[in-house]
Structure formats: structure tokens, C-alpha cells
Amino acid sequence: MPASAPPIIDTRRHQMFPTLEPAEIERVRRFGTTRSYGAGEALATVGEVGHGLTIISSGNVDITQHDQSGRRTLIVTHGPGAFMGELAQLAGRPALVDAHAQGPVEALIIPPDRLRALLISEAELGERIMRALILRRVGLLETGAGGPVIVGRSESGDMLRLENFLRRNGHPHQTLNSETDPEAKALIERFHVDPGQLPIVLCPTGQLLRNPGENELARCIGLVRPIDPNRVYDVPIVGAGPAGLAAAVYAGSEGLSALVLDCRAFGGQAGASARIENYLGFPTGISGIALMARAYNQAQKFGVEMAIPDEVTGLQMPVDSGSGYFVLNLSNNERACARSVVIASGVRYRRPAVENLEAFESSSVHYWASPLEVKLCAGQEVVLVGAGNSAGQAVVYLASQVAKVWLLVRGADLNANMSSYLVDRITGLANVEVLTRTQIIGLEGADGMLQAVRWRQGASGEEVRRSVRHLFLFIGADPNTDWLAGSGVALDPKGFVLTGAEAGDDRHLLETRCPGVFAIGDVRSGSVKRVAASVGEGAQVVAALHGFLAASGHERVIVATH
Numbered sequence: 067m068p069a070s071a072p073p074i075i076d077t078r079r080h081q082m083f084p085t086l087e088p089a090e091i092e093r094v095r096r097f098g099t100t101r102s103y104g105a106g107e108a109l110a111t112v113g114e115v116g117h118g119l120t121i122i123s124s125g126n127v128d129i130t131q132h133d134q135s136g137r138r139t140l141i142v143t144h145g146p147g148a149f150m151g152e153l154a155q156l157a158g159r160p161a162l163v164d165a166h167a168q169g170p171v172e173a174l175i176i177p178p179d180r181l182r183a184l185l186i187s188e189a190e191l192g193e194r195i196m197r198a199l200i201l202r203r204v205g206l207l208e209t210g211a212g213g214p215v216i217v218g219r220s221e222s223g224d225m226l227r228l229e230n231f232l233r234r235n236g237h238p239h240q241t242l243n244s245e246t247d248p249e250a251k252a253l254i255e256r257f258h259v260d261p262g263q264l265p266i267v268l269c270p271t272g273q274l275l276r277n278p279g280e281n282e283l284a285r286c287i288g289l290v291r292p293i294d295p296n297r298v299y300d301v302p303i304v305g306a307g308p309a310g311l312a313a314a315v316y317a318g319s320e321g322l323s324a325l326v327l328d329c330r331a332f333g334g335q336a337g338a339s340a341r342i343e344n345y346l347g348f349p350t351g352i353s354g355i356a357l358m359a360r361a362y363n364q365a366q367k368f369g370v371e372m373a374i375p376d377e378v379t380g381l382q383m384p385v386d387s388g389s390g391y392f393v394l395n396l397s398n399n400e401r402a403c404a405r406s407v408v409i410a411s412g413v414r415y416r417r418p419a420v421e422n423l424e425a426f427e428s429s430s431v432h433y434w435a436s437p438l439e440v441k442l443c444a445g446q447e448v449v450l451v452g453a454g455n456s457a458g459q460a461v462v463y464l465a466s467q468v469a470k471v472w473l474l475v476r477g478a479d480l481n482a483n484m485s486s487y488l489v490d491r492i493t494g495l496a497n498v499e500v501l502t503r504t505q506i507i508g509l510e511g512a513d514g515m516l517q518a519v520r521w522r523q524g525a526s527g528e529e530v531r532r533s534v535r536h537l538f539l540f541i542g543a544d545p546n547t548d549w550l551a552g553s554g555v556a557l558d559p560k561g562f563v564l565t566g567a568e569a570g571d572d573r574h575l576l577e578t579r580c581p582g583v584f585a586i587g588d589v590r591s592g593s594v595k596r597v598a599a600s601v602g603e604g605a606q607v608v609a610a611l612h613g614f615l616a617a618s619g620h621e622r623v624i625v626a627t628h
């Protein structure tokens with residue numbers, strides 16, 4: 067958001083806080099139950115799982131948020147006809163705001179599963195409610211209220227890691243610089259934190275985490291819950307990139323019970339794209355995270371369960387699992403049982419063979435260019451290595467914020483792998499210098515901070531050293547298929563999943579060698595590595611799932627909603 071943009075609560079207040087007509091409340095009464103509250107009673111508490119969407123029938127409710135120092139501010143007072151809730155209510159996650167009855171209040175409580183049924187059966191009203199839930203989350207993201215507070219050095223790699231994790235998962239949070247902020251210093255003193263334990267995270271429940279992993283943080287703030295090992299899903303989908311989310315939306319909307327697992331965040335590679343300009347229907351382009359957040363919310367609206375971050379480490383076939391079902395094993399020792407499986411685990415960024423790369427990876431070496439990374443290198447010179455479309459987009463984005471981009475290309479020509487619109491744009495940027503036939507040969511720095519990059523350039527092979535603190539790498543990707551080892555799913559020589567005729571006779575186009583296991587998106591051998599192609603395969607695979615489930619006797623009553 068540009069610094070000058072007014073808060074969303076000022077510009078879209080009427081859409082954030084609509085009032086339902088008495089006739090509308092009567093219509094949706096069948097989805098909930100009535101409850102009364104006394105003066106001062108809490109209807110929702112930050113960090114606690116709420117009851118669901120709450121429509122006020124009589125009385126007034128104050129919705130408040132508090133910052134890290136406990137200062138409480140009023141967001142809105144809901145009167146009769148208004149409703150309380152935001153996106154957390156769709157999935158039954160902990161509340162991000164507090165709500166208290168001003169006096170006696172009567173309210174209609176609609177629990178998460180019934181809320182999803184309401185959104186689907188009441189199209190126009192559902193649209194108004196869904197829009198309000200999304201806008202309220204956007205408002206909370208702007209202020210960071212209700213989420214955890216991260217305290218640490220602003221340049222630390224762990225700080226960047228935790229911020230990135232919460233940002234990519236659309237979760238509000240606040241950050242405090244431990245070196246300059248008096249409140250941060252007070253927190254560090256109060257909790258007796260050694261500098262080596264930074265960053266610390268103060269969760270809304272009051273729990274303090276010392277430099278936590280993403281999984282620990284996600285569990286503390288209620289982003290992810292344990293998977294029921296006794297439940298048999300129609301389809302778990304491994305990967306929440308565009309392919310996985312598309313499969314989730316279509317599976318959920320067509321009545322299949324679906325679980326999406328991702329070891330990092332929703333959105334996959336697309337979530338790291340600063341601007342996607344070639345996705346159908348967005349003539350002015352759209353940021354990858356915005357496109358993917360829409361899909362993520364849409365899938366939840368159709369009742370798809372999300373397990374993010376949860377890493378899948380193995381797949382067992384029904385004959386081997388002992389249960390007669392497919393079993394997915396997770397890194398936290400949980401498991402998920404299913405009648406079929408969709409592999410949508412995409413690809414991971416390739417790393418160049420440079421000796422001490424790892425030493426700088428948390429702070430100075432980046433595999434995507436989001437506003438967080440750009441904030442770190444604003445006004446500086448940066449080096450970017452790569453020659454594909456993702457590299458091109460990153461160069462265009464970075465060039466608008468940094469002093470200079472050195473674009474290092476291994477081949478002789480930028481046109482070989484990059485779309486011509488991006489090549490044209492880069493050619494027109496005065497602060498981008500393209501160096502072809504050029505390769506990185508060394509990194510220099512100390513304490514995890516890069517100080518200089520060395521490369522060999524041009525036909526002459528001249529060696530160059532430049533003082534640069536940030537290096538961006540966009541040099542292609544390898545398939546995320548290690549977790550399929552020993553499963554029986556066949557891979558091509560590069561490790562991509564074989565499907566269709568290449569996997570065996572009578573296989574569906576997207577089916578692997580193992581019947582009932584499908585692969586879609588970038589992870590599939592021979593796939594077109596584009597958002598639109600991944601989304602198309604995600605939609606297509608659901609028809610194949612229906613066919614498999616029916617043929618294997620797992621058929622359920624499927625209601626196609628089209």
C-alpha cells in the first residue's frame with residue numbers, strides 16, 4: 067500500500083460493515099441459533115476460537131483491537147442488523163479482535179460449517195457477507211492488530227523469515243525493532259531475553275516464542291490444527307500453489323471432501339510473483355499474492371480444509387498402508403487417510419554452486435522479490451541472476467525501488483527464454499545493466515551479511531568485484547518430488563511426475579502410474595510452467611477424480627454446482 071493511501075476502513079466502510087434487513091435475518095435464521103449476552107460480556111476474545119458469524123438482533127457490541135502495548139482502540143460498534151466476524155470465522159480459527167456487549171444483546175450465531183452453507187445457498191447475501199469478511203481482514207492486515215508481535219533486529223534473516231511467513235499466509239502481525247524501539251526494549255527486559263534468542267514472538271494468547279520455526283509459530287496462533295487421523299478424505303491435495311488451489315476450489319464446489327497441505331504458505335511460486343500480467347481476465351495485471359489469496363478464500367468457502375504449514379514426507383498406497391486407503395505421512399508424525407491423492411507440489415528454486423552461498427541465505431540472498439526484500443535494499447545496487455520470465459518480472463519490480471540492478475545472464479541473449487514484452491521493458495530501464503555470458507564466481511561478507519559479489523563477464527572472461535549487499539537468484543527450479551520416494555509413483559529422468567500414456571496403459575491424462583494418484587501443475591512431466599496451465603489442470607483433475615472414485619466403489623452422492 068502506498069504510504070499516502072487512506073485506510074480501507076475509510077474508503078470502503080459501507081462494504082465492510084453492511085446492515086442486514088430484518089427479512090434477510092429471518093431467512094438465514096435456519097443456519098444458526100439464538101444466544102443472549104449480558105452487559106460487558108465478551109462475544110469474542112483475541113486468540114480464542116470464536117463461535118462463528120454473529121448477527122446482532124438487538125443491543126450493541128463494541129469491536130476493539132489492541133496494539134503491542136495494550137492500547138485499545140474501537141474499530142466499530144455493531145448495532146441491530148450488523149454482523150460480527152472476519153475470515154477466521156470461515157475456518158473456525160481464533161479471533162483477531164475483541165467484542166463486548168455494551169448492554170443486553172441478543173444475537174444469531176452461525177457456526178463455520180453453517181456459514182459456508184449460507185454463503186453458497188444465499189448467492190447475493192453471501193456475496194455481501196464474503197466481501198465484508200475479506201475487507202475486514204484487509205483492514206486488520208493494514209494495522210497488524212490481533213496478530214503476533216515480532217521483536218528483533220530489522221535486518222536479521224530470522225526476522226525476515228517470520229515476517230515473510232505471516233505475510234504470505236495473510237495473517238496480521240506487527241514488528242518492533244529491538245535496537246531502536248523503546249517498547250521492544252521493554253519487552254526484551256521483561257521476558258529476560260538474551261540477544262541470541264531474538265527474534266521473539268509475542269502471540270495473542272500471551273505465549274512468548276524465542277526464534278520459533280514457522281510450524282511452531284503457526285500452531286501458537288491457531289493457523290494450523292492437528293489432522294484427524296480417523297477421517298478419510300476424498301482427496302488430499304499436496305501443494306497450495308495455483309494448481310493445488312484450483313483443484314481445491316473445484317473439488318470443494320463439487321462436493322468432495324478435500325484437504326490441502328502445504329509446507330510453506332498458500333500461493334506457491336505464483337504467490338512470489340510481483341505482477342502476473344498474462345493471467346486471463348486481469349488486463350492491468352494482478353500481484354500473485356492477491357490472486358492466490360482470492361483462490362485460498364474461495365476454497366475455504368467451499369469447505370476445503372487447509373493444513374498450512376504441514377509438510378508431506380511420504381505416500382503409501384492402499385495395499386501397503388494396512389488401512390485400505392492412501393496414507394500421507396507428515397513431518398510432524400501426523401497422517402492423513404484418503405480415497406485418492408492429487409500431487410501439486412510444484413518446483414523449488416535452484417541454487418547455484420557458489421561456495422559460501424548458505425552463509426548469506428537468510429539475510430542477503432533472495433529467491434523472490436516481495437515488498438519485504440525491496441524494503442531491505444531500497445536505494446542500493448543489487449545483483450540479479452536469471453534470464454526467464456520470473457527473473458524479468460523481478461528486475462522490472464526491483465528497478466523501480468533500487469538504485470541499480472545488475473542483471474547477470476549466463477547465455478548470449480536475453481531473448482532466448484524471456485517473453486519479449488519483458489525484454490522490451492528491461493531494455494527501456496536506465497538503471498538496469500544486462501551482462502550476458504556472465505556467471506557468479508564468489509560471494510564476500512561477514513556475519514551472514516553480504517558485502518560484495520564477484521563475477522566473470524562477457525566473452526573476455528574479465529573478473530569483476532562489486533560492493534553489493536543483496537543478491538537475487540532466479541535460475542530455474544527442480545521438482546518437489548523427494549517425498550514420493552518409495553511410493554511407486556514413476557518419475558522422468560529429471561524427477562518430474564509421469565502421467566497419462568507415459569505412466570502406463572489406460573491412464574487418465576493426469577493420472578500417475580499408481581491408479582487414484584494424480585499429478586497437476588509444474589510438478590508434472592511435460593507441463594506448461596504457467597499459472598493458467600496449472601489452474602486448468604487443477605480444474606480438469608476433479609473430473610478425473612469423480613471417474614476414479616465412482617469406478618473404485620468410493621462413489622458418494624456428488625452434487626455438481628457448476
Ligand SMILES: Cc1cc2nc3c(=O)[nH]c(=O)nc-3n(C[C@H](O)[C@H](O)[C@H](O)COP(=O)(O)OP(=O)(O)OC[C@H]3O[C@@H](n4cnc5c(N)ncnc54)[C@H](O)[C@@H]3O)c2cc1C
Pocket residue numbers: 304305306307308309310327328329330331332333334335336337338339340341342343344345376377378379410411412413414434455456457459546549586587588589594595596597598600
Ligand atoms: C517469481 C515468479 C514469477 C512468476 N510469474 C509468472 C507469470 O507472470 N505468469 C505465469 O503464468 N507464471 C508465472 N510464474 C510461474 C508460475 O508461478 C508457476 O507455473 C505456478 O506457480 C505453478 O503452480 P503449481 O501449483 O504447479 O506449483 P507451485 O506454485 O510450485 O506450488 C507448489 C506448492 O507445493 C508446496 N509443496 C512442495 N512440496 C511439498 C510437500 N512435500 N508437502 C507440502 N507442500 C509441498 C510448495 O510449498 C508450494 O507452495 C512465476 C514463477 C515465479 C517463481
